[in-house]
Amino acid sequence: MTEIAEARARAGRPTWLYRFDWEATAPGYEGLAHHCVDLPFAFDLLDAPGVTEALGEHPPQALADAVHAAWVRFVRDLDPGPSWPRYTAATRATRIWAAEPTVAHDG
Structure with a gap:
């Protein structure tokens, strides 16, 4: 994904990059950040059927609130806030979604 973000940034295209670091705690998934684990957070569906089985008990609502708000703002304003x-060639900013969200700069 970094290569795509770099190419878009070089072309002057607005680009945002993120990494989702929250680890599931459900049996069989402990310590794993498996494919699509971010979607219940992004759509604020932590109470949807099957989510507890995949993510474990009590996934952090505050993280869902933050991710969901950023996605909604991106859809509405074309900027997540x-x-x-924004990812640029100079900053290489990556939003790290985790229990304590941060931004990493690899520039």
């Missing part, structure tokens, strides 16, 4: 800076 200041807590998720």
Whole structure:
């Protein structure tokens, strides 16, 4: 994904990059950040059927609130907001969604 973000940034295209670091705690998934684990957070569906079985008991609602708000703002405004800076060739900013969300700069 980094190569795509770099190519878009070089072309002057608005680009945002993220990494989802929250680990599931459900039996069989402990310590894993498996494919699509971010979707219940992004759509604020932590109470949807099957989510507890995949993510474990009590996934952090605060993380779902933050991810969901950023996605909604991106859809509405084409910008997820200041807590998720644009990826550029100079900053290489990546939003890290985790229990304590941060931004990593690899520039």
